[in-house]
Amino acid sequence: MAALIQFADVQRHYGKGEAEVRALDGVDLSIQAGEFVAIMGPSGSGKSTAMNIIGCLDRPSAGKYLFQGVEVQDLDQDRRALLRRHCLGFVFQGFNLLARQSALENVELPLIYKGMAKSDRVARAQAALEKVGLAGRAHHDPSQLSGGQQQRVAIARALASDAMVILADEPTGNLDSQRSHEIMQLLQALNRDGITIVMVTHEEDIAAYAQRLLVFTDGKLSHDQPTPPLTRQGA
Amino acid sequence: MLWETVTLAFITIIRNKLRTFLTVLGVVIGVAAVIAMVTIGQGSSQQVNASVAALGTNVLTARPGTRGFGPPTAGAPAxxxxxxxxxxxxxxxxxxxxxxxxxxxxxxxxxxxxxxxxxxxxxxxxxxxxxxxxxxxxxxxxxxxxxxxxxxxxxxxxxxxxxxxxxxxxxxxxxxxxxxxxxxxxxxxxxxxxxxxxxxxxxxxxxxxxxxxxxxxxxxxxxxxxxxxxxxxxxxxxxxxxxxxxxxxxxxxxxNFSVSDMKELSNMLGGINAVLTGLLSSVAAVSLLVGGIGIMNIMLVSVTERTREIGIRLAVGASAGQVLLQFLVEAVVLSLLGGAIGIALGLAIAFGGSIFMAIPFAPSAAVVALAFGFSALVGVVFGYFPARRAARLDPIEALRHQ
Structure with a gap:
């Protein structure tokens, strides 16, 4: 079976000539469906660039990116939007919820772009909020929710759209340690339900929730190994 | 999808009531002025036609002097x-x-x-x-x-x-x-x-x-x-x-005298009427244009303010076309709102004016429809540039925007 996500010699360059920056300099990796992968590395190592390419927000300058065995590196903007809409869910460090829209409306957002009818949307969004333990907060605005709750809404948004991959970019970066662990336990539970999770973090105890650790250094993949069983959290 | 976009536009517009009011004011004034001018113009030409018809079409008037109307010419009076x-x-x-x-x-x-x-x-x-x-x-x-x-x-x-x-x-x-x-x-x-x-x-x-x-x-x-x-x-x-x-x-x-029939009078008055109405309406139309520029200005500000929102929408799977549509619909809803208020205001002014000037109140469905269509066009034309700017945002940059 083809890997869910596969990089073949992926390069990403910014700028030209002398000023050229090689954010990714020939990366090969593959992630199977159902994995929980943590990506670490110092800033400037290319881990965020790799996330953006996996998330179809960015395109490689060279090399191939296969999603479910299909080359997607040359897709145009609208086709990449379709891929994001139907297969990918994002969880960001800064939550990235729409202010002044209720938690429910935020979760409904991807479903609007899927063209789902209002009643179906509400039912699905409610179910997703229930799953992250926020059923009672559906009509609160993000400003009325704590950081942990906002991040749960963001996770519910990814769940509602039936994403097969959740891409989490430092999901606990703005949370205290207790909330961080609650969020990680939630992600771990979703992973057990079959959702593939790729997460960027720079905290080792957060990375320990994953099954596999990728480390980037200077635009290259320098380590690819299972997380040490001794430190593995919640397993 | 379109319905959600229209609803969203209304929500955004209602949320910023004062800004919305100031944004559409230009279109309101432009449309109101055009509607009032044209409606009053039509009323007065109806009045001219009615009073000429009341005089009978087969009526002549003979006057001394060579000019049919207006002050007598210089020189010895006829x-x-x-x-x-x-x-x-x-x-x-x-x-x-x-x-x-x-x-x-x-x-x-x-x-x-x-x-x-x-x-x-x-x-x-x-x-x-x-x-x-x-x-x-x-x-x-x-x-x-x-x-x-x-x-x-x-x-x-x-x-x-x-x-x-x-x-x-x-x-x-x-x-x-x-x-x-x-x-x-x-x-x-x-x-x-x-x-x-x-x-x-x-x-x-x-x-x-x-x-x-x-x-x-x-x-x-x-x-x-x-x-x-x-x-x-x-x-x-x-x-x-x-x-x-x-x-x-x-x-x-x-x-050294003139004989004129009512048709001549009617034509002359009708001509003056048409020129005046046309002139005033085109001045009014310029303010509609200025109103459109006002909408473009506010939409550009709105796109910048909502860069992060656009990034989120793109990340969850909105296509560039859907983002373009969202902002375009918002601009069109704004200008149609202005158009609707302008039409109501213009008709009210024309109604008051027709009572004041004792002429018939002659609202025309065609003119109202035209003004409404024109304000939609203003929305599309002046909303397109900001909407395209929104749609062309790079999602990564947009998400980073503070």
């Missing part, structure tokens, strides 16, 4: 007409009636009430030419006409001013220094072609006005009604021929 001229025209085979008219402005008094009004010295034929019946009483008879008796027929406005609700028949009013017996009252006619009150008038026998007020035998103009079978051109030719002979104008000399 000789006036006389009663004999009117009598000569009345016997023409093409002519049904010919009425001499001496027109003068006089003060009229009854009891404590007084008013300044237009006094027409004429014959009973005047009412026939003008197709202007009485609402009460009678007109002056031929013996009163030939004697220049001190009798009069009142227009509705004069009757109301002097007598209020009471019956004027049989009462005596003073016109200048002459005490006149009121014989009858004309039916109301409303405003004339120039917006003047046609009912502000007193009719008296022509000789009474000539002898008792003017002290001469001049006639200012002659109103002629042609037979229905006679064309205006033929009628004018016949009247001109008679008047040239009577005024002893040589073959090589040009007329």
């Amino acid at each position: 000789p006036r007409f006389t009663l004999k001229d009117a009598e000569a025209l009345a016997v023409l085979p093409q002519v049904v009636y010919a009425a001499p008219v001496v027109s003068t402005t006089q003060n009229v008094v009854f009891g404590n009430a007084n008013a300044s009004t237009q006094v027409y010295g004429t014959s009973g034929a005047y009412q026939l030419v003008q197709n202007w019946p009485l609402s009460a009483g009678r007109s002056f008879d031929p013996s009163e006409e030939s004697a220049g008796a001190a009798v009069c027929v009142l227009g509705q406005s004069v009757s109301t001013k002097l007598f209020g609700g009471s019956d004027p028949l049989g009462q005596s009013i003073r016109v200048k220094n002459v005490s006149c017996l009121v014989l009858g009252v004309l039916v109301a006619r409303g405003a004339g072609s120039f917006g003047q009150d046609q009912d502000d008038v007193v009719l008296m026998p022509v000789k009474a006005v000539q002898r008792r007020m003017e002290g001469n035998t001049d006639v200012d103009s002659i109103a002629v009604a042609l037979r229905k079978s006679v064309s205006a051109a033929d009628g004018i030719k016949a009247v001109q021929q008679v008047l040239r002979e009577r005024r002893r104008i040589g073959l090589t000399q040009s007329d």
